[in-house]
Amino acid sequence: MSLIHLSFYSAFTLSSLGLAFHRTHLISALLCLESIILSIYIGLSLWPVQNQATSFTLLPVLILAFSACEAGTGLAILVASTRTHGSDHLHNLNLLQC
Amino acid sequence: ILMLSLALGTMITITSNHWVTAWAGLEINTLAIIPLISKSHHPRAIEAATKYFLTQATASALMLFSSMTNAWSSGQWDITQLTNPPSCLLLTAAIAIKLGLTPFHFWFPEVLQGSSLTTALLLSTAMKFPPTTILLLTSHSLNPTLLSTMAIMSIALGGWMGLNQTQTRKILAFSSISHLGWMTIIITYNPKLTLLTFYLYSLMTTSIFLSMNSTNTLKLSTLMTSWTKAPMLNTTLMLTLLSLAGLPPLTGFLPKWLIIQELTKQEMTTTATIISMLSLLGLFFYLRLTYCSTITLPPNSSNKMKQWSIKKPVNTLTPTL
Numbered sequence: 001m002s003l004i005h006l007s008f009y010s011a012f013t014l015s016s017l018g019l020a021f022h023r024t025h026l027i028s029a030l031l032c033l034e035s036i037i038l039s040i041y042i043g044l045s046l047w048p049v050q051n052q053a054t055s056f057t058l059l060p061v062l063i064l065a066f067s068a069c070e071a072g073t074g075l076a077i078l079v080a081s082t083r084t085h086g087s088d089h090l091h092n093l094n095l096l097q098c
Numbered sequence: 099i100l101m102l103s104l105a106l107g108t109m110i111t112i113t114s115n116h117w118v119t120a121w122a123g124l125e126i127n128t129l130a131i132i133p134l135i136s137k138s139h140h141p142r143a144i145e146a147a148t149k150y151f152l153t154q155a156t157a158s159a160l161m162l163f164s165s166m167t168n169a170w171s172s173g174q175w176d177i178t179q180l181t182n183p184p185s186c187l188l189l190t191a192a193i194a195i196k197l198g199l200t201p202f203h204f205w206f207p208e209v210l211q212g213s214s215l216t217t218a219l220l221l222s223t224a225m226k227f228p229p230t231t232i233l234l235l236t237s238h239s240l241n242p243t244l245l246s247t248m249a250i251m252s253i254a255l256g257g258w259m260g261l262n263q264t265q266t267r268k269i270l271a272f273s274s275i276s277h278l279g280w281m282t283i284i285i286t287y288n289p290k291l292t293l294l295t296f297y298l299y300s301l302m303t304t305s306i307f308l309s310m311n312s313t314n315t316l317k318l319s320t321l322m323t324s325w326t327k328a329p330m331l332n333t334t335l336m337l338t339l340l341s342l343a344g345l346p347p348l349t350g351f352l353p354k355w356l357i358i359q360e361l362t363k364q365e366m367t368t369t370a371t372i373i374s375m376l377s378l379l380g381l382f383f384y385l386r387l388t389y390c391s392t393i394t395l396p397p398n399s400s401n402k403m404k405q406w407s408i409k410k411p412v413n414t415l416t417p418t419l
Contacts, residue, residue: 005170012163019156029152036159043166051173059118063162066125070155073129077136077148084141 004046011039026081026088030074037067103130104224111228116175117165121158124196124228128154131225135213146212150221153205157195164188177232180239190240196229197278200251207259207271215316218267219307222274223300230281230296234289242286250372252279257379264318266310269383273342274303276380283373284357287364295353302342302350309335321391336392343384344377 019032045060082088103126111123128151136147168185169175180186191202198206210218233240256276263269277299285292315321341348354377361370 009167016156016160019152026148033152033155033159036156036163040159040162040166043170047166047169062118062122066122069129070125070158073132074151074155077132077144077151080136080139080144081148084139084144 008039008043008046011042012036015039022090024089024091026078026090030071030078033074034067034071037063037070041067100130100134104220108224108228112231115177117162117169117177118175120177120228120232121162121165124154124158124161127225127228128158131217131220134217134220135209137217138214140212142212143214144212146209149205149212150209153195153202157192160188160192160195164192177235178238180236183241186236186239187241187244189236190244193229193233194248197226197282198275199248199278199282200255200275201248203252203255203275206275207263207268210267210271210274211265213267215267215307215311215314218270219304219311222270222307223303226274226278226296227300230292233282233285234292237285237289237292240286245282245286246366246369249279249281249283250369250376252276252282253373253376254379257376257382260380260383263383266315266317266321266387269387270303270306273380273384274299276377277342280354280357280373280377283369284360288360291353291356291360295357298349298353299342302338305338306335306342309338318387318390321387333392336388339384339388339391343381345381 015032015035019029019036022029022032041060041063044063045057047059048054048056078088107123107126107130109123110126111120114120114123132147132151135150136143164185164187165175167188168180168182171182171185172179180189195202210221213221253276256272256274256279260269260272260276263272277295281292281295281299284295310316313320337348341350344350344354354374358370358374361367
């Protein structure tokens with residue numbers, strides 16, 4: 001079982017690194033966010049299989065519902081930023097100088 | 099509808115004892131406030147919405163991941179029983195990203211700058227409430243060293259970076275960061291003080307944001323001519339700003355005093371000295387705001403009510419609390 005643990009831990013860390021180091025496009029950040037949620041979903045759906053506790057099998061579906069809403073919002077923001085900024089390059093997001 | 103879903107998300111997170119319901123409430127809050135930020139279709143607002151969405155979404159995912167590792171290692175999903183040390187660390191980092199503690203504070207001034215004043219008010223008071231309740235619920239299993247270092251850095255950075263700002267929303271963002279530092283430094287020792295600090299801070303920030311909203315001051319230069327529009331509001335704004343700074347006869351001093359007292363009881367006197375020294379930096383820009391708003395006169399002054407007051411200021415009583 002620890003191989004499966006390792007697989008989704010590494011999937012999570014790889015996706016979060018991809019999210020942290022995205023360089024040119026906003027879409028890659030959204031993709032990495034989705035893969036993070038996906039690795040959490042896979043890990044969560046293996047949990048009732050191991051523990052034989054069938055009352056927890058509804059959890060991954062709930063998480064999937066919320067993450068789908070989140071992804072939809074992310075895409076809407078992507079569209080809005082493409083409308084106002086012209087592209088989804090991250091170099092263009094510098095209007096709010098600090 | 100959006101306000102209702104904000105309230106719903108906050109309620110869900112506050113009344114949760116399972117990690118997934120807490121995460122769901124936080125997601126509902128994030129989803130509900132994104133259209134509020136980007137309502138004006140200004141490029142800055144959309145950019146603020148993008149930054150806010152990305153940071154909050156990563157923080158939520160991190161929180162879910164930490165709760166999942168905790169569930170794998172301990173077999174239960176209760177919020178108050180967080181036993182796995184790496185998942186405690188991840189949870190602290192996730193909530194720090196959500197709140198805007200240093201070193202994860204970089205999104206906060208820009209997001210406040212890009213949103214309208216009432217949305218900024220919501221962002222800095224109402225959106226901080228669910229993550230602080232989660233911190234309160236898990237306060238006995240968090241990592242004190244990490245929290246203390248993040249809190250001290252937050253107070254330092256909030257004071258330092260607020261020194262060169264001319265936009266009032268950014269100044270309030272940095273004051274929010276330093277107040278969050280004050281709140282988190284005491285959370286492992288006495289969580290009730292954190293709650294008290296949060297309530298008083300949100301009350302004072304609400305009054306400042308609403309008074310700035312009714313005079314529509316977004317920059318320091320606009321602040322200087324605000325005394326012509328509503329003189330009573332201006333004086334109360336000054337008192338509230340000084341209260342945020344934490345000067346003794348006003349209410350804002352109370353949480354600082356109690357926190358320093360609690361820290362000295364816990365033998366952390368150097369920490370208490372350091373944070374009180376660092377809040378002097380914040381005092382500088384609060385004083386500059388009060389100086390600009392009430393004590394100086396603009397070059398061509400006209401002592402009459404030039405402009406209409408759009409909203410009735412509701413806060414003439416709250417600074418005198």
